[in-house]
Structure formats: C-alpha cells, structure tokens
Amino acid sequence: xxxxxxxxxxxxxxxxxxxxxxxxxxxxxxxxxxxxxxxxxxxxxxxxxxxxxxxxxxxxxxxxxxxxxxxxxxxxxxxxxxxxxxxxxxxxxxxxxxxxxxxxxxxxxxxxxxxxxxxxxxxxxxxxxxxxxxxxxxxxxxxxxxxxxxxxxxxxxxxxxxxxxxxxxxxxxxxxxxxxxxxxxxxxxxxxxxxxxxxxxxxxxxxxxxxxxxxxxxxxxxxxxxxxxxxxxxxxxxxxxxxxxxxxxxxxxxxxxxxxxxxxxxxxxxxxxxxxxxxxxxxxxxxxxxxxxxxxxxxxxxxxxxxxxxxxxxxxxxxxxxxxxxxxxxxxxxxxxxxxxxxxxxxxxxxxxxxxxxxxxxxxxxxxxxxxxxxxxxxxxxxxxxxxxxxxxxxxxxxxxxxxxxxxxx
Amino acid sequence: xxxxxxxxxxxxxxxxxxxxxxxxxxxxxxxxxxxxxxxxxxxxxxxxxxxxxxxxxxxxxxxxxxxxxxxxxxxxxxxxxxxxxxxxxxxxxxxxxxxxxxxxxxxxxxxxxxxxxxxxxxxxxxxxxxxxxxxxxxxxxxxxxxxxxxxxxxxxxxxxxxxxxxxxxxxxxxxxxxxxxxxxxxxxxxxxxxxxxxxxxxxxxxxxxxxxxxxxxxxxxxxxxxxxxxxxxxxxxxxxxxxxxxxxxxxxxxxxxxxxxxxxxxxxxxxxxxxxxxxxxxxxxxxxxxx
Numbered sequence: 001x002x003x004x005x006x007x008x009x010x011x012x013x014x015x016x017x018x019x020x021x022x023x024x025x026x027x028x029x030x031x032x033x034x035x036x037x038x039x040x041x042x043x044x045x046x047x048x049x050x051x052x053x054x055x056x057x058x059x060x061x062x063x064x065x066x067x068x069x070x071x072x073x074x075x076x077x078x079x080x081x082x083x084x085x086x087x088x089x090x091x092x093x094x095x096x097x098x099x100x101x102x103x104x105x106x107x108x109x110x111x112x113x114x115x116x117x118x119x120x121x122x123x124x125x126x127x128x129x130x131x132x133x134x135x136x137x138x139x140x141x142x143x144x145x146x147x148x149x150x151x152x153x154x155x156x157x158x159x160x161x162x163x164x165x166x167x168x169x170x171x172x173x174x175x176x177x178x179x180x181x182x183x184x185x186x187x188x189x190x191x192x193x194x195x196x197x198x199x200x201x202x203x204x205x206x207x208x209x210x211x212x213x214x215x216x217x218x219x220x221x222x223x224x225x226x227x228x229x230x231x232x233x234x235x236x237x238x239x240x241x242x243x244x245x246x247x248x249x250x251x252x253x254x255x256x257x258x259x260x261x262x263x264x265x266x267x268x269x270x271x272x273x274x275x276x277x278x279x280x281x282x283x284x285x286x287x288x289x290x291x292x293x294x295x296x297x298x299x300x301x302x303x304x305x306x307x308x309x310x311x312x313x314x315x316x317x318x319x320x321x322x323x324x325x326x327x328x329x330x331x332x333x334x335x336x337x338x339x340x341x342x343x344x345x346x347x348x349x350x351x352x353x354x355x356x357x358x359x360x361x362x363x364x365x366x367x368x369x370x371x372x373x374x375x376x377x378x379x380x381x382x383x384x385x386x387x388x389x390x391x392x393x394x395x396x397x398x399x400x401x402x403x404x405x406x407x408x409x410x
Numbered sequence: 411x412x413x414x415x416x417x418x419x420x421x422x423x424x425x426x427x428x429x430x431x432x433x434x435x436x437x438x439x440x441x442x443x444x445x446x447x448x449x450x451x452x453x454x455x456x457x458x459x460x461x462x463x464x465x466x467x468x469x470x471x472x473x474x475x476x477x478x479x480x481x482x483x484x485x486x487x488x489x490x491x492x493x494x495x496x497x498x499x500x501x502x503x504x505x506x507x508x509x510x511x512x513x514x515x516x517x518x519x520x521x522x523x524x525x526x527x528x529x530x531x532x533x534x535x536x537x538x539x540x541x542x543x544x545x546x547x548x549x550x551x552x553x554x555x556x557x558x559x560x561x562x563x564x565x566x567x568x569x570x571x572x573x574x575x576x577x578x579x580x581x582x583x584x585x586x587x588x589x590x591x592x593x594x595x596x597x598x599x600x601x602x603x604x605x606x607x608x609x610x611x612x613x614x615x616x617x618x619x620x621x622x623x624x625x626x627x628x629x630x631x632x633x634x635x636x637x638x639x640x641x642x643x644x645x646x647x648x649x650x651x652x653x654x655x656x657x658x659x660x661x662x663x664x665x666x667x668x669x670x671x672x673x674x675x676x677x678x679x680x681x682x683x684x685x686x687x688x689x690x691x692x693x694x695x696x697x698x699x700x701x
Binding site for chain 2: 033034035036038039042174200201202203205206207208210211212214215218230231234235241242243244258259262263265
C-alpha cells in the first residue's frame with residue numbers, strides 16, 4: 001500500500017514536470033541496424049543522432065527538443081510496415097527519416113501517406129519511391145539521396161563513354177533494390193545503344209558466385225556493373241580472384257560500404273561508384289561534420305562505415321528541422337507544405353539545399369551532384385582528381401541537370 | 411569443358427560445406443531420433459569464437475581444437491536444456507521448438523557480442539587460386555573438402571571400432587533395449603549432441619574464410635544442409651556426402667546453363683522427388699516404425 005501510494009506520487013510529479021516543459025518533437029528513425037545492410041543503417045542513424053544533438057544543444061526547434069524514436073527494420077519489408085504503423089499509431093511521430101532498403105520503403109511509406117506524415121527518405125535509392133503517390137493530390141515522400149535514375153546513367157556513362165567498354169555484364173541481387181536498379185541500368189545502357197552481354201542474379205547470403213561470373217566471362221564481358229549490397233558484392237570480387245579473371249567493377253553507391261571493402265580485401269580495390277559524399281574535409285561544414293562524427297562514434301580506423309548514409313542522415317534532420325521551423329507547427333500537412341517551399345537555404349554536408357523540393361519534385365539530389373568514388377587502400381576516395389580539386393565548390397541542385405533517366409512511372 | 415570442370419569443382423566445394431553441416435543433423439538423429447535445428451547457429455558460434463581466438467593471436471591450426479571443445483560444450487548444453495526434457499516426457503515435438511528457440515537465443519547473443527556485421531575471417535592458406543585440370547580452385551576449398559571427409563571418417567571409425575561407438579549404434583537401433591543392456595543412453599545422447607555441435611563448430615571455422623562470418627551466416631546454410639540431410643538420408647554418412655555434392659553441383663549447373671535466378675530450384679525439386687519416391691533418402695535405410 002505504502003509502495004503503491006509512493007509510486008502514485010512519483011508518477012504525478014513526473015506528469016506535472018512534463019506538463020511544464022514543452023513536449024519534445026518526436027521524429028521516427030527507421031533503418032536496418034542489423035544484417036547485411038546494417039553498415040548503411042547504423043551510419044545513417046549516427047548521422048541523424050549527430051544532427052539531432054546539435055539542434056537540441058542550440059535550443060531545439062520551436063523551443064522544443066527533438067526526440068528520436070529509432071526502430072530496426074532488419075531490412076525486412078514486413079518489419080518496415082509494422083514499424084510504420086507503430087510509429088504512426090503508438091508513438092505519434094511528427095515525421096520520419098530513414099529507409100535504407102527500397103523494398104522496405106515501398107512497403108512502409110503508404111502508411112505515412114495515409115496518415116499525412118512526411119517521410120524524408122535519406123538513403124534508399126529506388127527510383128519509384130518518390131513517385132508511388134503521383135496520382136494523389138499530395139505526396140508526403142521526400143528524398144535527399146541520389147536515386148537510381150541518376151545513379152544508373154552515371155554508371156553507364158562511366159563504363160561506356162568514359163572508359164570505352166562495349167561488352168558489359170550486369171550482376172544484381174534478387175531484392176527490390178537490385179532488380180529495380182537492374183531495370184534502370186538496362187534503360188541507361190539502351191540509351192547508349194548497348195545491350196548487356198550477360199544479366200545475372202544472386203540472392204542475399206549467397207556464398208559462391210562462380211556460375212554468375214562464368215556466364216559473364218563466357219559472354220566476353222569487359223566490365224561488371226553491380227546492383228547489390230556489401231557482403232554479396234564482396235563475394236563477387238572474391239569470386240573473380242578465385243577464377244583468376246579480373247575486370248573492373250562499376251556499380252551503384254553500395255560499393256562504398258565498409259563490409260564490401262573489408263570482405264573483398266585487395267580484390268575489391270579499384271571498384272567505382274557514384275557518391276554524394278566522400279569522407280574528405282573539402283568544406284568547413286564537411287570538416288566539422290567528419291570531426292564530430294569521428295569523435296562521437298569513434299569508428300574503426302577513423303573510417304565511417306558508410307559516409308554517404310551518415311551525411312545524408314545528418315542532412316535529412318536539418319531539412320526537416322528547417323521545415324518545422326518555417327511551418328511553425330508540427331502538423332504533417334504544414335511541414336509538407338513547408339518542405340515544398342523552403343524559403344531559407346539549408347547548409348548541409350552533401351550540398352547546400354536551396355529550394356530542394358517543389359510540389360511536383362521531391363528529389364533534393366540532381367544528376368550534377370554525385371561524383372565518382374573509388375576504393376583505394378580500403379577507403380573510398382575521389383576517382384577523378386579533378387573532382388577532388390573542385391570539391392570545395394559545393395555542387396547545388398540543378399533541375400536542368402542532364403543525365404537522369406526520365407521520371408519513373410508507377 | 412573447362413567451364414564444366416570449374417562448375418563441378420565449385421559445386422563440390424559448396425556441396426561439402428552443406429555436407430559437413432548436414433552431418434551434424436545425422437549424428438543426433440542416429441542416437442535420439444531428434445535433430446538440432448540450431449545446427450546453423452552452432453556453426454555460426456564456432457566460426458565467431460574461432461574469429462575471436464584468431465584475433466587474440468592464436469594460430470589458426472591451434473584454434474581448431476579449442477573451437478571443437480567449445481562446440482562440444484555448446485552441444486551438450488543444447489541437449490541438456492532443450493532436448494532431454496522433451497525426451498523424458500516422450501514429447502514428439504517439444505525438441506523441435508526448444509532447439510529452434512535455443513538457436514534464436516544463440517543468434518541474439520552472438521549479435522550482442524560480435525555485432526551485426528559480416529566480418530572477414532583471415533584465411534590461413536594463400537588466397538590465390540590453384541590451377542587444376544583447367545579450372546581454378548582455392549586452397550581453402552580443398553581444405554574444406556579434406557577436412558570434411560576426415561572429420562566424417564573419424565566419426566564413422568569411432569562408431570564402428572570403439573566400445574563407445576558401439577554404444578551409440580546400439581542406442582540408435584533400440585534405445586530401450588540398449589538401456590536394459592546397461593548402456594547409459596542419456597549420456598550417449600548428450601555425447602551425440604556434443605559431437606554434432608562440435609562438427610558444426612569445426613565446419614564453421616573451416617568455411618568461414620570462404621564465406622563471411624557473422625551472426626546470420628548459419629541461417630541459409632543450416633536450411634540447405636537440412637535439404638541435403640533429407641536428400642541423402644538421415645541415417646547414412648555416405649548419403650550426406652553424396653547428397654551435398656549433388657545439391658552443390660545442381661545449383662551451379664542450373665545457375666550457369668539455365669539461369670542464375672533459378673539456382674535454388676533444382677535442390678528443392680530434388681527434395682520433393684526424394685520425399686515422394688524414397689522418403690528415407692537416397693542412401694537411408696527404410697525404417698519401419700512400430701506403433
């Protein structure tokens with residue numbers, strides 16, 4: 001009896017205290033923090049945490065602190081859908097950042113669309129993600145990652161035009177990400193008049209790529225274009241070492257993942273991929289981001305596991321915070337309207353976001369922003385010295401940038 | 411021709427990986443008619459413990475016996491906690507749930523201890539391929555095949571030649587009769603679980619340099635090995651090897667000649683055919699269950 005009454009007193013005291021302080025603004029963070037995609041998920045989450053901490057230290061947004069509600073979707077589509085409903089109905093989040101895996105994003109985002117809660121997709125790249133609701137009057141899905149309709153043509157350009165390969169093979173995993181990316185790659189190659197000599201598929205957790213690589217080799221492939229995630233990409237590189245057949249690998253940005261670089265070892269060197277951010281202190285903003293990231297999370301060998309995910313995760317929170325500030329409210333619709341019409345530029349790590357979104361354009365990154373990275377000495381560096389030299393000039397969004405595939409239709 | 415040889419070699423290497431894991435299923439089935447569904451997780455634990463030991467500076471070859479000891483203890487624990495209570499009350503299905511549950515617990519523990527990422531296991535042998543009959547083989551693949559065969563031969567020899575092995579065989583043939591003859595069948599079953607997890611742990615450190623090491627490495631392999639055990643027959647050591655090689659080669663050949671998208675289909679089709687035509691497996695003895 002005594003104990004329960006004491007509890008009641010404590011509970012009442014807590015309730016009273018929280019009623020005085022402004023309620024925190026709840027933002028959901030969804031990503032795979034376990035499994036093969038986890039190096040992206042965890043780096044993204046760390047980027048998000050870093051930005052949130054900075055904003056909260058500076059007084060928060062609308063005088064309220066940001067509170068993160070982090071959930072691990074394990075890269076499983078059905079987990080993502082469950083989490084989406086939990087974030088909406090139980091946690092009552094104001095907005096959501098995250099989504100690493102295109103499939104998970106596709107499965108989850110319709111719940112937020114129905115609940116009118118904005119989603120800032122900061123890593124997943126499937127082209128359709130921001131076009132799922134094109135036929136509806138309002139679209140609540142935004143993205144600050146380089147989507148596949150940008151990446152695929154970049155890969156084709158690098159392989160066919162810049163390096164002159166005519167016979168290309170595509171190796172893609174069997175997930176939504178791999179197969180949607182493969183379709184985009186085919187389109188981009190077709191625009192250059194190239195038809196891949198081999199198109200092979202593999203599953204997550206496959207440990208032997210001999211059959212896929214032999215087919216590519218037999219077809220006379222001069223380069224391998226990849227759409228997959230770290231561990232399996234490493235098995236491709238290892239498989240090439242085993243077969244004693246070495247052709248360049250060019251692929252989507254996931255070739256920069258730490259678990260590709262570490263598991264492929266020397267066989268993985270030289271792989272090239274589009275990157276929105278490379279861990280180099282080329283601007284003061286990037287420098288301070290890298291320093292505080294390394295100080296806070298202390299990754300092995302002072303290397304971020306997935307610099308792109310960390311940078312985009314960091315930027316996504318600042319974009320949302322700016323929108324909430326401009327809207328002066330945490331109402332989903334008002335935040336969405338603010339995002340579509342951001343008045344003040346937001347200085348991020350990837351770029352300076354100057355009117356990043358409009359009513360019909362929910363992509364903050366355009367084809368002129370990403371550069372090519374290359375795996376060199378177990379780190380990702382600028383593939384072209386010219387890009388490195390000019391890296392301090394921040395590349396800003398250019399809606400007329402050439403190179404992207406026409407917008408994907410649902 | 412070169413291609414075919416290469417595919418067959420890769421298939422054999424992959425098949426032997428499946429076979430070593432499947433061998434563990436066979437060991438426990440032989441004594442207690444139960445299976446450790448956490449076999450894949452025993453393999454994963456073995457590989458991760460091995461990785462930690464190597465990281466601490468223990469030599470790869472010295473690490474193997476240590477991992478075997480760890481595997482044996484882990485297997486005995488699984489039997490004591492998960493299987494024995496079910497056997498005592500003659501539950502038909504209790505052990506299925508409890509071994510799966512223990513497997514999940516081990517996986518979660520591993521996630522907390524070693525993290526979620528796939529780690530590279532340093533290869534004890536050179537990583538450059540050897541040319542053999544026009545195809546390329548990694549030294550590590552040869553080690554897996556040799557290690558698997560040696561391990562299975564050792565266990566078979568043990569079962570056939572030693573008094574302990576005879577107790578194992580007797581327990582398999584008729585558990586109640588064996589008990590009446592003075593064999594401590596409970597201990598034999600614990601021992602078979604220890605042996606089974608030991609073989610899984612050994613398989614783990616053998617294959618880890620080829621695959622990647624991480625808390626989820628056991629799941630797919632454990633499942634494929636289960637298919638192998640059914641195809642080859644749960645009562646036959648020979649069947650496990652043949653079943654593994656058939657599945658490995660079938661996967662690689664389908665991948666190359668049909669489509670890599672269908673790589674996993676032939677094994678499962680084979681599984682269905684075997685279950686329909688010879689439910690005891692290709693090499694299994696058909697047992698008549700008296701009710």
